Amino acid sequence: MAMLPLRLPTIQNWSCHNCSDCCRQHLIEITEEERQRIVDQNWKPKDGIPESQPVVEPHAGPPWNRRYRLAHTDDGSCVFLNEKGLCRIHAKFGEPAKPLACRIYPYAFHPAGKKVTVSLRFSCPSVVANLGKSVVENRDEIKAIGRLVVPDGADQIPPPLVTPGQKVDWDDILRFAEAFDGIIADTEDSLAERLHRVLFVLGVVDQSRFRLIRGEQLSEFLGIITEAAEDEDFPDEPQPVSGIGQMQFRLLVAQYARKDTVADLSGGFAAKLNLLKAALSFTTGKGETAALQDCFKPVPFSDIEQPFGAIPPEADEIFTRYLRVKIQGLHFCGRAYYDAPFVEGLQSLLLIIPSILWLARWLAVSDNRKSLRVEDIRQAMTIADHHHGYSPALGTRSFRRRVRILAQMGDLQRLVQWYLR
Numbered sequence: 184m185a186m187l188p189l190r191l192p193t194i195q196n197w198s199c200h201n202c203s204d205c206c207r208q209h210l211i212e213i214t215e216e217e218r219q220r221i222v223d224q225n226w227k228p229k230d231g232i233p234e235s236q237p238v239v240e241p242h243a244g245p246p247w248n249r250r251y252r253l254a255h256t257d258d259g260s261c262v263f264l265n266e267k268g269l270c271r272i273h274a275k276f277g278e279p280a281k282p283l284a285c286r287i288y289p290y291a292f293h294p295a296g297k298k299v300t301v302s303l304r305f306s307c308p309s310v311v312a313n314l315g316k317s318v319v320e321n322r323d324e325i326k327a328i329g330r331l332v333v334p335d336g337a338d339q340i341p342p343p344l345v346t347p348g349q350k351v352d353w354d355d356i357l358r359f360a361e362a363f364d365g366i367i368a369d370t371e372d373s374l375a376e377r378l379h380r381v382l383f384v385l386g387v388v389d390q391s392r393f394r395l396i397r398g399e400q401l402s403e404f405l406g407i408i409t410e411a412a413e414d415e416d417f418p419d420e421p422q423p424v425s426g427i428g429q430m431q432f433r434l435l436v437a438q439y440a441r442k443d444t445v446a447d448l449s450g451g452f453a454a455k456l457n458l459l460k461a462a463l464s465f466t467t468g469k470g471e472t473a474a475l476q477d478c479f480k481p482v483p484f485s486d487i488e489q490p491f492g493a494i495p496p497e498a499d500e501i502f503t504r505y506l507r508v509k510i511q512g513l514h515f516c517g518r519a520y521y522d523a524p525f526v527e528g529l530q531s532l533l534l535i536i537p538s539i540l541w542l543a544r545w546l547a548v549s550d551n552r553k554s555l556r557v558e559d560i561r562q563a564m565t566i567a568d569h570h571h572g573y574s575p576a577l578g579t580r581s582f583r584r585r586v587r588i589l590a591q592m593g594d595l596q597r598l599v600q601w602y603l604r
């Protein structure tokens with residue numbers, strides 16, 4: 184079948200800068216064919232792989248249907264990462280010999296009817312920093328990867344629901360996405376003001392029924408409520424978040440702060456106990472934070488949650504690009520995000536902004552500072568986006584219920600405003 188046309192996030196640049204973060208952070212599940220190919224590559228100590236070191240490991244599933252992953256060394260790095268920070272498979276056999284998951288990263292492909300939207304993972308520092316060639320210049324490479332990953336019959340994949348029980352077609356889902364992308368793209372106003380409008384429009388969409396509003400009428404409807412959002416009062420001061428909202432938000436941030444490398448997941452009872460202690464401390468918000476990763480030191484919650492001063496001006500561009508790439512690429516709903524309906528997925532995506540700012544504050548306080556640097560925000564974004572749409576924890580009922588509670592109580596709006604100002 185001919186490849187469906189790609190919709191690229193043209194505002195984004197990317198080239199790999201060989202920092203090797205992905206080879207240290209990600210767990211790479213491989214197919215049976217890839218497992219066999221890697222075993223047949225016959226890795227030896229002269230290639231830098233000790234005799235005792237397996238190159239693939241069981242990952243999940245019963246013995247008769249085992250799933251495998253690339254093996255990792257004790258520090259959590261991929262066994263194929265060499266001392267120069269490069270991939271041994273790539274160096275010895277060329278790029279096509281690597282597992283598909285490694286070749287795709289940091290791109291993400293999402294079938295959308297007669298098109299495929301492309302997004303990027305901001306767990307890669309080069310994506311966050313917008314380094315390298317524009318994705319338009321990378322088009323041929325992206326197309327080649329797309330051919331490998333987009334399955335035949337992708338145009339038959341159903342669109343996400345708008346809200347539970349409400350179906351529209353793909354063209355209308357793309358109309359919703361374009362409307363929200365348009366509000367965020369209007370950078371004459373601050374990001375706080377734009378997100379205030381996004382949440383107003385999202386609230387109206389959440390309450391509306393679209394059985395009879397389709398196609399051009401839907402575009403008109405979205406245009407009218409977007410204009411109405413511009414007349415909405417923008418509060419001079421952010422409103423305080425409710426007590427329940429603060430607790431739910433801290434628990435949500437704790438999920439983003441976790442480090443789920445192979446080494447962390449194999450930590451056994453001690454690691455599980457630490458996670459339990461962390462959950463308790465994040466529930467009460469009293470005393471000191473549990474150190475969920477080396478970069479986060481135990482610091483008083485109160486030091487993170489007090490007013491913190493202005494965020495660096497560069498943050499506006501980073502968050503704007505982040506949200507636009509995710510929205511244009513539909514990287515927040517449907518198959519790309521735990522089959523969440525459009526509205527719920529967008530609420531989740533918006534919650535990642537205060538979550539990143541909370542984590543950035545934690546990094547700053549860990550470094551004995553009470554003001555943010557742009558590096559804090561970049562690092563916090565790589566940590567949080569590592570999980571977004573990929574960590575099973577974010578797809579659980581309890582996580583999704585947390586997002587809904589924060590949205591229904593109005594705390595999503597308060598959190599966005601509190602942390603952005």
Ligand code: SF4
Pocket residue numbers: 198199200201202203204205206288289306307308309310
């Ligand atoms: S994290 Fe990004 S820049 Fe670093 S090695 Fe991986 S793809 Fe390249």
